[in-house]
Amino acid sequence: MYKLIRNEGTARRGELVTPHGTVQTPAFMNVATCGAIKGGLSALDLKELKCQVQLCNTYHLHLRPGDETVKKLGGLHRFTRWDGPILTDSGGFQVFSLAKLRNIQEEGVTFASHIDGHRIFMGPEESMRIQSNLASTIAMAFDECVENPAEYDYARKSCQRTVRWLYRCKAEMDRLNSLPDTINRKQMLWGINQGSTYEDLRIENMRQIRELDLDGYAIGGLAVGESTEEMYCIIEAVEPEMPKDKPRYLMGVGTPENILEAVKRGVDIFDCVMPSRNARHGHVFTWEGCRNLFNAKYTLDEAPLDESCDCPTCRDFSRAYIHHLFKSGEMLAMRLCVTHNIYFYNTLLERIRKSLDEGNFQEFYNNNIRKLDTRI
Amino acid sequence: MYKLIRNEGTARRGELVTPHGTVQTPAFMNVATCGAIKGGLSALDLKELKCQVQLCNTYHLHLRPGDETVKKLGGLHRFTRWDGPILTDSGGFQVFSLAKLRNIQEEGVTFASHIDGHRIFMGPEESMRIQSNLASTIAMAFDECVENPAEYDYARKSCQRTVRWLYRCKAEMDRLNSLPDTINRKQMLWGINQGSTYEDLRIENMRQIRELDLDGYAIGGLAVGESTEEMYCIIEAVEPEMPKDKPRYLMGVGTPENILEAVKRGVDIFDCVMPSRNARHGHVFTWEGCRNLFNAKYTLDEAPLDESCDCPTCRDFSRAYIHHLFKSGEMLAMRLCVTHNIYFYNTLLERIRKSLDEGNFQEFYNNNIRKLDTRI
Ligand SMILES: [Zn+2]
Ligand SMILES: [Zn+2]
Numbered sequence: 058m059y060k061l062i063r064n065e066g067t068a069r070r071g072e073l074v075t076p077h078g079t080v081q082t083p084a085f086m087n088v089a090t091c092g093a094i095k096g097g098l099s100a101l102d103l104k105e106l107k108c109q110v111q112l113c114n115t116y117h118l119h120l121r122p123g124d125e126t127v128k129k130l131g132g133l134h135r136f137t138r139w140d141g142p143i144l145t146d147s148g149g150f151q152v153f154s155l156a157k158l159r160n161i162q163e164e165g166v167t168f169a170s171h172i173d174g175h176r177i178f179m180g181p182e183e184s185m186r187i188q189s190n191l192a193s194t195i196a197m198a199f200d201e202c203v204e205n206p207a208e209y210d211y212a213r214k215s216c217q218r219t220v221r222w223l224y225r226c227k228a229e230m231d232r233l234n235s236l237p238d239t240i241n242r243k244q245m246l247w248g249i250n251q252g253s254t255y256e257d258l259r260i261e262n263m264r265q266i267r268e269l270d271l272d273g274y275a276i277g278g279l280a281v282g283e284s285t286e287e288m289y290c291i292i293e294a295v296e297p298e299m300p301k302d303k304p305r306y307l308m309g310v311g312t313p314e315n316i317l318e319a320v321k322r323g324v325d326i327f328d329c330v331m332p333s334r335n336a337r338h339g340h341v342f343t344w345e346g347c348r349n350l351f352n353a354k355y356t357l358d359e360a361p362l363d364e365s366c367d368c369p370t371c372r373d374f375s376r377a378y379i380h381h382l383f384k385s386g387e388m389l390a391m392r393l394c395v396t397h398n399i400y401f402y403n404t405l406l407e408r409i410r411k412s413l414d415e416g417n418f419q420e421f422y423n424n425n426i427r428k429l430d431t432r433i
Numbered sequence: 434m435y436k437l438i439r440n441e442g443t444a445r446r447g448e449l450v451t452p453h454g455t456v457q458t459p460a461f462m463n464v465a466t467c468g469a470i471k472g473g474l475s476a477l478d479l480k481e482l483k484c485q486v487q488l489c490n491t492y493h494l495h496l497r498p499g500d501e502t503v504k505k506l507g508g509l510h511r512f513t514r515w516d517g518p519i520l521t522d523s524g525g526f527q528v529f530s531l532a533k534l535r536n537i538q539e540e541g542v543t544f545a546s547h548i549d550g551h552r553i554f555m556g557p558e559e560s561m562r563i564q565s566n567l568a569s570t571i572a573m574a575f576d577e578c579v580e581n582p583a584e585y586d587y588a589r590k591s592c593q594r595t596v597r598w599l600y601r602c603k604a605e606m607d608r609l610n611s612l613p614d615t616i617n618r619k620q621m622l623w624g625i626n627q628g629s630t631y632e633d634l635r636i637e638n639m640r641q642i643r644e645l646d647l648d649g650y651a652i653g654g655l656a657v658g659e660s661t662e663e664m665y666c667i668i669e670a671v672e673p674e675m676p677k678d679k680p681r682y683l684m685g686v687g688t689p690e691n692i693l694e695a696v697k698r699g700v701d702i703f704d705c706v707m708p709s710r711n712a713r714h715g716h717v718f719t720w721e722g723c724r725n726l727f728n729a730k731y732t733l734d735e736a737p738l739d740e741s742c743d744c745p746t747c748r749d750f751s752r753a754y755i756h757h758l759f760k761s762g763e764m765l766a767m768r769l770c771v772t773h774n775i776y777f778y779n780t781l782l783e784r785i786r787k788s789l790d791e792g793n794f795q796e797f798y799n800n801n802i803r804k805l806d807t808r809i
Contacts, residue, residue, distance in 0.1 A: 092757065097473040097764040101749060122732065122757040129733055130753055138749050356498065357505055373477060373514050377506050381468065381498040388473040388764060 059273065059304045059325075063413055067296065067323040070413035073273075073304050076243045077134070077142040077194045078109075082304060083320050083413075085406045086112040086144055086328040087399055091121070092137045095333045096395030097388060100139035105369060106396065107403035110142045112328045115187050115197075116151035119177075120170050124190035132192025132240040144328075145193035147184045147226075147249075150202045150277075150309070161201065163218065181225035185246075189233040192240035197275065198226045200249045205282035212253035216262045219251050227269055247273035247306065254287050256294040263298040274299055275306040276324070280315075289318055296323040313342060313405055313429035317422050320409055332402045336394035339383050342401045346431035348376075350394065355380040368400035405429075435649065435680045435701075439789055443672065443699040446789035449649075449680050452619045453510070453518040453570045454485075458680060459696045459789075461782045462488040462520055462704035463775055467497070468513045471709045472771030473764060476515035481745060482772065483779035486518045488704045491563050491573075492527035495553075496546055500566035508568030508616040520704075521569035523560045523602075523625075526578045526653075526685070537577065539594065557601035561622075565609040568616035573651065574602045576625045581658035588629035592638045595627050603645055623649035623682065630663050632670040639674040650675055651682040652700070656691075665694055672699040689718060689781055689805035693798050696785055708778045712770035715759050718777045722807035724752075726770065731756035744776035781805075 059082075063070040073080040087094060087108045094103070103111065113133055118124060130136045133143050149166075152159060156168035156177075165180020179187075184199035200219045203212055230246045233239055248266040252258030266274065276295060279288045292307070299305050306326040307319050316327055332342065339350040343363035348355075350362075361371035362379065370379075370393040382390035412421035435458075439446040449456040463470060463484045470479065479487065489509055494500060506512045509519050528535060532544035532553075541556020555563075560575035576595045579588055606622045609615055624642040628634030642650065652671060655664045668683070675681050682702040683695050692703055708718065715726040719739035724731075726738075737747035738755065746755075746769040758766035788797035 091761040091763055092754070093761075093763045093765040095764065097768040099750070099765055099769070117761075121761055122753075126732060126753075126757075130735060130751070136751075136754055136757075138754075356502060359506060374475070375506070375512075377498075377502075378468070378512055378514075381502075381512075385467040385469075385493075385497055387467055387469045388471065388767065389469040389475055391764065392473040392768070393475070 059302060061301060065413055065416060065418045066321070068320050068413060068418050069323055069325055070410055071304070071325055073325075075142045075194045075245070076241070077140065080109045080142055081410055082325040083406050083409050084109050084326050085316070085402045086110040086326065087403075088112045088328055088330050088333065089137065089139070090114045090330075091117045092133065094395065094399065096337055097392040098395055098399070100137045102396065103139065103399070106400045107407060108141070108399065109403070110144060110326075111137070111139045112144045112146065113137075113191065113193065114151060115145045115148035115184065115191065116155070118191055119148060119187045120172055124187040128190040128192070128240065134192065142194040144195040145188045145191050145197065146308075147197040147199040148179055148187065149184070149200045152179060153202050153204075163221075165199075181222040182229045185226055185229040185233060189230070189239055189241075189244060193244065194241065195245045195247055195273065196230065198223050198246060198248050200251055200277055202278050202281065203251065203253050205254055205278070205287075207253040209255060209258075212251075212255055213258055216251050216258055219249070220262065220265050223248055223266055223269065227271070245272035247271055247275055249275045249277040249308070250295055251278045253278060254283050254291060256291065259291055259295045260298055263295050267298065267300055271303070273304040273306060275308050277308045279307065280310045285315065285318075288315075289322065292319060292322045292324065299323070313402075314426060316405065317409070317426055317429070320418070321422060327406075332398035333395045336398040337391045339390070339394065341394050341397055342429065343433075344428070346428055346433035348433055350376065350379050350383055350390070352380070362394070362397050363401070366397065366401065366404075368397050370394070370397040435678060437677060441789055441792060441794045442697070444696050444789060444794050445699055445701055446786060447680070447701055449701075451518045451570045451621070452617070453516065456485045456518055457786055458701040459692075459782050459785050460485050460702050461692070461778045462486040462702065463779070464488045464704055464706050464709065465513065465515070466490045466706075467493045468509065470771065470775065472713055473768040474771055474775070476513045478772065479515065479775070482776045483783060484517070484775065485779070486520060486702075487513070487515045488520045488522065489513075489567065489569065490527060491521045491524035491560065491567065492531065494567055495524060495563045496548055500563040504566040504568070504616065510568065518570040520571040521564045521567050521573065522684075523573040523575040524555055524563065525560070525576045528555060529578050539597075541575075557598040558605045561602055561605040561609060565606070565615055565617075565620060569620065570617065571621045571623055571649065572606065574599050574622060574624050576627055576653055578654050578657065579627065579629050581630055581654070581663075583629040585631060585634075588627075588631055589634055592627050592634055595625070596638065596641050599624055599642055599645065603647070621648035623647055623651055625651045625653040625684070626671055627654045629654060630659050630667060632667065635667055635671045636674055639671050643674065643676055647679070649680040649682060651684050653684045655683065656686045661691065661694075664691075665698065668695060668698045668700065675699070689778075690802060692781065693785070693802050693805070696794070697798060703782075708774035709771045712774040713767045715766070715770065717770050717773055718805065719809075720804070722804055722809035724809055726752065726755050726759055726766070728756070738770070738773050739777070742773065742777065742780075744773050746770070746773040
């Protein structure tokens with residue numbers, strides 16, 4: 058259940074109550090693709106990094122270890138030891154981006170596993186069954202994510218099919234939640250807005266899917282090839298059509314700048330692999346901008362990654378040490394930087410919430426929007 | 434300063450006092466080759482894994498980041514954030530095993546870096562200067578480690594040169610410890626016994642090096658090609674010649690079984706990359722024997738790695754989860770298993786100490802010697 062606490066312009070400060078705990082929004086979801094944050098972090102580490110929600114990938118977990126294995130092991134919470142809310146994506150995005158030889162039909166998609174090539178069929182019902190086995194808090198609807206730019210006609214047809222799929226998702230989820238051996242019988246279903254970069258398709262689609270009165274709505278199919286300007290325009294176009302009393306999730310986005318821009322335009326929830334992926338390549342986010350720890354200028358630099366950060370990494374370790382660890386190929390380099398970046402993202406969202414609470418989000422935005430994505 | 438507390442047969446329970454803290458012996462040193470335990474552990478993690486001493490490698494740190502860089506950054510303690518005792522090896526072992534195109538002369542060794550091939554000269558004085566820059570608690574003498582089997586004549590000549598090198602190490606260390614800008618002016622020097630698998634050479638060498646009245650003595654040049662039976666025979670031969678009031682360190686050894694056998698023969702201190710290296714390949718030590726976490730039988734196994742272990746990994750994570758993380762190539766798998774193995778080794782030594790305190794080491798040995806190295 059989502060409760061809107063406060064507005065500043067279009068920006069929203071809210072609260073999302075789930076059976077696994079309450080999420081203060083705007084919030085960032087920390088991506089644990091295969092059930093673990095890449096870079097060697099465990100679910101228990103997330104607790105001290107201000108993480109509120111963990112996101113796991115249905116496609117990956119379906120292939121390995123298999124959702125039926127996860128169900129036998131008591132679901133994702135018991136398996137990964139994360140006891141807060143977990144959102145699973147539908148698998149759709151990965152089917153369309155990672156899998157090979159896919160064949161889309163009304164019934165669903167047949168594709169080849171990117172691990173061993175074996176052929177798999179996934180449609181709305183299969184996605185719901187997998188997510189029910191994983192027992193996440195929030196399941197995402199099975200959709201087709203069209204790469205941008207897309208032909209108008211293809212985008213329109215794909216949108217219409219995704220709406221038909223959404224009705225099938227809803228029916229299957231209701232059935233699964235009524236079964237006695239379902240682990241999380243309060244699993245929520247969130248719908249996904251599609252329509253590529255066409256405002257009319259986006260608006261029409263949003264109007265159709267809000268009819269189902271789902272627990273939340275995502276904007277999908279962005280940050281997949283279009284410019285950030287186009288992305289912001291689509292958010293602005295579709296936002297007025299989104300229910301005010303439901304959480305809004307912008308899928309797979311983005312940089313600190315993207316997040317500030319999207320919060321300003323009314324988005325509540327984000328996920329992105331960027332904090333952990335960038336960290337593993339030595340790129341860290343700070344309140345002054347982005348640093349590359351491979352840079353030789355850090356050889357003798359005893360300052361922490363970010364002088365204003367109090368994360369477990371910055372409390373103890375120097376840029377010089379982390380620079381050395383990267384040059385030596387030591388895994389600890391990645392772990393320390395992922396720790397910092399995850400903490401940075403969760404702190405960014407915490408400060409955004411605070412500024413909304415205090416009615417000075419616009420000031421916070423002005424002070425930070427140019428700085429955060431700068432390379433220093 | 435070493436204090437012998439108690440004997441049981443040849444086995445010794447003691448205490449080693451250093452400027453960076455006291456080490457209860459027998460003790461295991463945890464290997465942080467480049468200044469970090471491989472597998473993503475930090476010096477701060479070691480604190481909760483019962484680690485007493487950290488070992489760092491002179492050769493690696495000389496090449497990267499450079500010992501002068503470490504000195505500018507305040508020495509290894511400040512650099513790695515480990516505040517307990519640190520032992521550095523002399524670099525000799527790596528020069529003879531990792532480096533290419535080496536050329537040994539009376540003065541020292543010229544060799545090519547294994548990183549970029551540039552030619553480096555290292556002799557006793559250079560090794561002492563590097564270790565002084567690193568500012569470890571204990572510096573090891575620069576020696577030649579001869580691979581087994583070795584020709585008697587070569588082993589004898591190498592031994593004699595190593596004794597001459599030891600006198601040069603001692604003189605240079607005394608000089609360095611008297612300089613005002615030396616970070617750790619109380620750095621200790623430990624000598625190394627060599628002599629391949631020849632008992633007479635080993636004994637003669639031990640008698641020569643104990644003349645220098647150093648702070649500790651190591652047995653080097655074992656576990657480098659000979660059988661474990663030969664290794665135990667050499668320890669038995671040389672042990673009666675080692676001073677009773679100095680710590681004895683068996684370099685680079687070994688399995689839990691090797692450690693039990695060596696403690697029984699009078700050794701106090703050990704180091705080995707095995708706990709972290711094996712863990713990174715899914716091999717964990719338990720009180721029932723060794724497990725391979727890649728084994729499919731763990732797919733649905735919800736027990737911890739070792740049911741009698743209370744390490745941070747076993748407190749929370751299942752074999753099933755760790756098996757999945759290995760299959761998925763997740764770094765967290767390595768970190769969880771390295772955490773367990775390091776804790777296991779330090780706990781093994783803790784239990785050995787307890788059994789010596791209580792006068793039942795032989796019983797502890799009997800109960801565990803066959804089990805610990807078994808594959809289960
Ligand atoms: Zn930080
Ligand atoms: Zn354990």
